[in-house]
Amino acid sequence: MTLSFGERAFARSPIATALQRAPLRAVALLGLVALAYHYSLSTLVRGLSLQTPLAYLGLVPAIALVLAWVRLGREPAPRAIHDRQLDYIVGFGFVASALGLLVLLPATLDTRFWLYRIDLLSLPLFVAGIVAMLWGVRRLWAVKVPVLFLLLAWPLPYLPLVSDWTDAFTGATAAVLAFLSSFVPLAQPAPGDGLVFYIGEGPRAFAVSVGSACAGVNSVVGFVLIGTALAYVVRGPAVRRAAWLAAGLTIVWLLNIGRIEAIFAVGALLGRQAALDVLHPGAGLIMFNLGVIGMLAVVPWFGLRFASFPTVTAAAVLRTPSPVRRGSVALVTAGCLAVALGVVNTGLGRYEEIATPLGEARRLEPFDIREAQVPGWTSGFMARNDGARQFFGERATWDRLQYVPGQGATLSTSVPLYVDVIGTDDPGALAAYGVEDCYAFHGYQIESVASIDIGAGIDAQVIDYHNRKIGADWSAIWWEWPYQKNGRTWYERIVVFIASGPSARYAGTPPIQLTSQSERFAGTDRFLAAVAREMVQSQLLVRS
DSSP: OOOOHHHHHHHTSHHHHHHHHSOHHHHHHHHHHHHHTHHHHHHHHHHTTSOSTTGGGGGHHHHHHHHHHHHHHHSOOOOSOOOHHHHHHHHHHHHHHHHHHHHHHHHHHTTHHHHTTHHHHHHHHHHHHHHHHHHOHHHHHHTHHHHHHGGGGOOTTHHHHHHHHHHHHHHHHHHHHHHHHTTSTTEEEETTEEEEEEESSGGGOEEEEOOTTTTTHHHHHHHHHHHHHHHHHEESOHHHHHHHHHHHHHHHHHHHHHHHHHHHHHHHHHOHIIIIIIIHHHHHHHHHHHHHHHHHHTGGGGTOEEOOOOOOOHHHHHTSOOSOOOOHHHHHHHHHHHHHHHHHHHGGGGGSSOSSOHHHHTTBOOOOTTSOOSTTEEEEEEEEOTTHHHHHOTTOEEEEEEEEEOTTOSSEESSOEEEEEEEESOHHHHHHSOHHHHHHHTTOEEEEEEEEEOSTTOEEEEEEEEETTTTEEEEEEEEEEEEEETTEEEEEEEEEEEESGGGSOEEOOOOOOOOOSSGGGHHHHHHHHHHHHHHHHHHBOOOO
């Protein structure tokens, strides 16, 4: 076959040379994964900016990519033999499993699908299937550890661990800060609550709460991820590797204490805005990176060494000859499968962790807390919490109102109600800072959790907890309230809460089927459900 003059010229052109040298199949793999899981991966990236214990899970895909590069750099060139039938059987099996999880389980789990993040559980299955189709089963077996590493992005296995030991971890951090305050009086612990510190005096004084993320839990989890990856590329006795990991965790924690002390110092010298709005958002990431870089530098001090592999560029590693010589059919097949999963992945936003289905949300208006929502009750605006931006985004708001029943109110209680309304355009922030998780992270004992329909298809959560430090009982009912604003969706979280519920008196509570896990809170829970239904009823948009 002879080439024309134009074809010969193109074959010698820089473009053709670049195409021949480019690792096209590896680039295609990254593109297919990005296409199929674009929404899921965007939530992981978005989570990196949140102050949550699992924020650094967004690093997992990047770490897995680096591990794959390291592994391929040490892998000898595969022999030019393969069984394409087996490759397709294995590849289709993995991809079909991923597609099945994304298509079948949402109908069964509903909003719990996003709570359990089944989409991230399916990610390594899809990657394994595409690798098998593009490179063959033998190459998949070579990169099995990097593919399995993607499972660490799945947040569900971490939740029991986080909830069990985060209280002790946060308490230890607060105890160290309180100890340091006696030598460096930048902030003073609040009486009766060891997690709150007061900075400054007089009108400029403000409080800082040391939550689980601020205590360094997220940095510790992030270092565990990186340490796990390094265990794959570092050589040496297991005891020494464990010692290196333990030292790294300690250093990261101490650096975080230094970060909090720096926030205290800036707050005392320059005020709240400089401490919480300027220094606080980026200081944690800076300290974490310093800790990681420092621990990488001291690897030889522990008698460890990085695994040696041939010096080779990333492009050369990705261009290692594949036993699968003709990949065009596999690429087309994988592309079609990626498009199918991408369509499904786009629709997962409706399952994001908010209690109200987004389809119902489109017919709601913003929740107006400045008007009494319960017949016969009066309300008064109490305050706006400036801390909303720190947790829920730059445009977030956090308002608090007090409700008091009048003498003629049919539904009444002997103690006042409080209503918090948090508004944001970032649903991921609401998902990250859940009400139940917030109480658990601050060391409160959860007594009861239940769900109830409060009208208009809105599923509210009822929670009762006991503050062991001051011996107080609190009960709350909360739900999410999405609505349209200026052509985009905004989200509100409404939290109605009451103090000393078991000892309060209630009147006019209608019969409500609600099963409380703690009998002494049963009356309070039914009363809160009745109040929530009145509020929702008064706020529904009347349609003609």
